[in-house]
Amino acid sequence: MNPIIRLNEITKRYGGLVAVDEVSLTVDRGEMFGIIGPDGSGKSTLYKILATLLKPDKGTATVCGFDTVKDYKRLRTMIGYMPERFSLYQDLTVEENLSFFASLFGVSVKENYDLIAPIFGQLERFPSRKAGALSGGMKQKLALSCALIHRPEILLLDEPTTGVDAVSRGEFWDMLSTLKRKGITIIVSTSYMDEATRCERIAMMNKGHILDIDTPSNLVAGLGENLYNAVSDDMFGLLTQLRSMPDVIDCYTFGATLHVVGSNSFNSDKAMAKLLVSGHKDVKIYPAKGNIEDVFIKLTRDERE
Amino acid sequence: MKENDNVISVKGLTKRFGDFTAVDNISFDVKRGEIFGFLGANGAGKTTAMRMLCGLSYPTSGDGYVAGCDINRQADEIKRHIGYMSQKFSLYGNLSLEENLKLFATIYGMTDEEIKASSKKLFEELEMDSMRDTLVKDIPVGWKQKLAFATATIHRPEVVFLDEPTGGVDPATRRKFWELIYKAASEGMTIFVTTHYLDEAEYCNRVSIMVDGKISALASPEVLKEKYHVETMDEVFRIVAKDAIRGE
Numbered sequence: 222m223n224p225i226i227r228l229n230e231i232t233k234r235y236g237g238l239v240a241v242d243e244v245s246l247t248v249d250r251g252e253m254f255g256i257i258g259p260d261g262s263g264k265s266t267l268y269k270i271l272a273t274l275l276k277p278d279k280g281t282a283t284v285c286g287f288d289t290v291k292d293y294k295r296l297r298t299m300i301g302y303m304p305e306r307f308s309l310y311q312d313l314t315v316e317e318n319l320s321f322f323a324s325l326f327g328v329s330v331k332e333n334y335d336l337i338a339p340i341f342g343q344l345e346r347f348p349s350r351k352a353g354a355l356s357g358g359m360k361q362k363l364a365l366s367c368a369l370i371h372r373p374e375i376l377l378l379d380e381p382t383t384g385v386d387a388v389s390r391g392e393f394w395d396m397l398s399t400l401k402r403k404g405i406t407i408i409v410s411t412s413y414m415d416e417a418t419r420c421e422r423i424a425m426m427n428k429g430h431i432l433d434i435d436t437p438s439n440l441v442a443g444l445g446e447n448l449y450n451a452v453s454d455d456m457f458g459l460l461t462q463l464r465s466m467p468d469v470i471d472c473y474t475f476g477a478t479l480h481v482v483g484s485n486s487f488n489s490d491k492a493m494a495k496l497l498v499s500g501h502k503d504v505k506i507y508p509a510k511g512n513i514e515d516v517f518i519k520l521t522r523d524e525r526e
Numbered sequence: 527m528k529e530n531d532n533v534i535s536v537k538g539l540t541k542r543f544g545d546f547t548a549v550d551n552i553s554f555d556v557k558r559g560e561i562f563g564f565l566g567a568n569g570a571g572k573t574t575a576m577r578m579l580c581g582l583s584y585p586t587s588g589d590g591y592v593a594g595c596d597i598n599r600q601a602d603e604i605k606r607h608i609g610y611m612s613q614k615f616s617l618y619g620n621l622s623l624e625e626n627l628k629l630f631a632t633i634y635g636m637t638d639e640e641i642k643a644s645s646k647k648l649f650e651e652l653e654m655d656s657m658r659d660t661l662v663k664d665i666p667v668g669w670k671q672k673l674a675f676a677t678a679t680i681h682r683p684e685v686v687f688l689d690e691p692t693g694g695v696d697p698a699t700r701r702k703f704w705e706l707i708y709k710a711a712s713e714g715m716t717i718f719v720t721t722h723y724l725d726e727a728e729y730c731n732r733v734s735i736m737v738d739g740k741i742s743a744l745a746s747p748e749v750l751k752e753k754y755h756v757e758t759m760d761e762v763f764r765i766v767a768k769d770a771i772r773g774e
Contacts, residue, residue: 238664259696260667356569383694386567386722387760388767412694413723415760427696456729457708473701476725476758477747514697521698 225250225375225406226271231280233266240266242429243280248408253401255420256410257517263429264410265305268379271408272302285374298326301373303364305380311353315344318352318367326371333372336403340396341366358389365396376400378409382416394419414513423513425520432520440516446470449489450478450509453501462499466492471522480509482519533558533685533716534579536590536597541574541583548574550739551588556685561707561717563727566736567767572720573689575736579718580687581605593684606634609678609686613693616674619663623654626662627677634681641680648676668699675706685716692723704729727759735766742766 224247233241241263248254256264269275270282273293282289287296309318319341323330334341340362344355352363361381368376378397382390394416401407409420417423418437425432425440433440451472453459456479463472463481469492471482481487489506496504534556541549549571556562566572577583579592581604590597593607617626624645631641649655652672662670671691679686688707692700704726711717719730727733727747734744743750743766750762 259699260694262696358568380694384568384690384722386767387724387763388567388770390722391764412696414697457705457712460705473698474704474725474729477728477751517696518698518701521696 223250224248225252225285226408227281227283228267228270229281231267231270231277231282233263233270233275233277239429241270241277244429244431245280246424246431246434248406251401251404251406253397253407253409253419253421255417255423256408256426257412257414257417257423257513258410258426259412261428262426264426265379267426268302268304268377268408268410272300272377273297274302298371299374300377301368301371301375302377303368303379303381305383307360307364309352309360309364309367312351314349314351315355315363316348318363319370322367323370328371330370333370336372336400337366337369339399340369358385358393361385361389361393365393369400373405375406375408378407380410380412382411382413390416414517417513425517427521427524433516437513441511441513444511444516444519446511446515446519447483447485447487448509448511448515449481449483449487449506450475451481451492451504451506452478453496453504455501459496459501459504462496462501463492466495471518473518475509475514478509480511480515481506531557532591533560534562534590534592534718536579537588539575539578539588539590540586541571541578542586547739549578549585552736552739552741553588554734554741554744556716556718557731558684558716559711559714560732561711561719561730563730563733564718564720564736565724565727565733565763566720567770570736570767570770571739572736576687576689576718576720579604580608580610606681607684609681609683610689611674611678611686611691612689613691613695617662617670617677620661622659622661623649623665623673624658626673627680630677631680636681644680648680652676667695668702671695671699671703672706675703675710679710679715683715685718686710688717688719690720690722692721692726700726724758724760724763727763733759735763737767737770 226248228244228246231241231244258264270277270289271284273289273296276290284296285299320330344363382393397407422436424434451459451463460472460479463469468484468487469481470484473480493504493506532555537553539549539552564572578585578597581601592604595604627645628641649658692703707717732746734741747759754762754765756762
């Protein structure tokens with residue numbers, strides 16, 4: 222174990238709001254670590270603390286062995302940070318943005334170009350286009366290039382793929398895998414649960430605290446719920462009716478089917494019979510395999526109710 | 527075709543910016559009460575198409591009607607008959623829940639009495655009656671979404687345009703939002719929605735997939751999955767959108 226990040230009971234308040242509540246975690250060198258949670262869960266605050274941009278109210282954070290408060294100057298050269306909002310200069314061109322960030326860190330674009338080549342290469346067609354005039358996916362690639370140009374040890378990516386289509390998201394994650402192979406530690410947050418499975422470990426966050434940290438497969442294996450798929454000719458009616466059944470703990474949409482969380486006494490044959498009597502057609506209820514979304518829904522269920 | 531069956535009907539809709547054709551001769555109809563998913567890769571032309579449908583920009587060529595209004599001649603009239611909500615901008619954080627609702631209702635030309643009656647009903651339905659005076663910036667994201675949807679539909683539009691309404695939202699909250707959509711659709715409202723979460727595409731009655739300015743696929747999720755021999759809309763999207771040239 223060689224943690225590159227250690228958070229020890231980090232708390233951050235904004236007035237009466239506790240944005241991050243006693244969060245402790247470690248991230249190993251070279252790890253692809255995911256932070257999964259909704260808007261307002263405290264992810265971005267945590268990122269700002271790691272990026273030395275915010276001081277925690279309580280607790281300590283060290284990155285590469287340096288304290289994020291005391292050694293912030295040193296640390297900033299070792300971190301590449303891509304904030305949630307597009308933060309490049311909209312009225313500078315693609316090329317100008319890149320050389321601006323390189324000069325801030327005292328490096329030349331040329332010396333580190335090999336690192337960004339697979340990403341920046343796709344922007345080379347329009348070096349003189351203003352950053353503000355790029356499409357969403359292009360902006361994201363430029364922002365990633367600028368975050369990498371000083372060859373950081375750690376890459377902090379705060380929701381890099383929000384608003385990005387499925388095909389481009391896949392390509393983005395392929396690029397991250399390439400960077401990981403070059404030894405860069407990557408902390409990435411997302412609200413897309415399919416992306417969570419591409420991380421080695423994930424922390425699930427909600428309302429400022431961590432619900433669980435583990436590998437995606439362990440989290441799914443530990444789901445431990447009596448889970449079924451359900452379909453009928455009237456999916457919305459089916460949802461309402463299944464929810465009203467006493468031995469159904471939860472029921473929610475899941476793509477083309479519904480997921481039903483049954484109590485121990487749940488019997489799918491009986492439930493189907495009941496639904497058929499009340500007018501549903503083509504009813505099917507059969508065991509389902511859970512995934513990360515089911516885990517998140519389970520972990521936040523108590524807080525919702 | 528009966529005039530009332532389609533809330534949106536466009537033919538040969540095209541938008542050019544200089545020599546760039548953002549929307550390239552698209553034609554489609556959206557039926558009353560339908561949940562219509564408008565999918566596409568980034569840069570495919572969705573936003574440009576949606577702006578024309580909402581009366582925010584005129585087509586370079588092509589014809590169409592939205593909520594009975596001509597998109598070439600009645601752009602201002604369209605805005606009164608539709609609702610619009612986006613994840614990026616929809617509510618004022620420094621106004622209370624009630625003030626936000628009132629602001630939008632006033633913009634839509636509702637009278638004080640109408641506003642009073644419908645906001646009372648809405649807050650009860652949304653179970654947010656005790657929160658009316660809370661500032662929007664202080665409420666959780668799920669509530670913001672409910673309120674944003676309420677403000678976009680308070681004037682009972684024939685069709686509501688939802689532009690990535692669930693971007694950046696957790697799985698539980700996203701699902702709750704879709705239940706609002708289902709409910710509104712079951713009450714006869716037409717829903718025109720964009721999303722990058724492809725499980726949400728499964729909840730639509732029909733979806734279109736735009737690629738490089740054109741509509742490359744348009745059918746119900748069942749028909750599309752059968753056509754491409756796959757199990758999920760996620761796979762359909764990846765097949766249809768993978769050859770996009772200008773995407774990203």
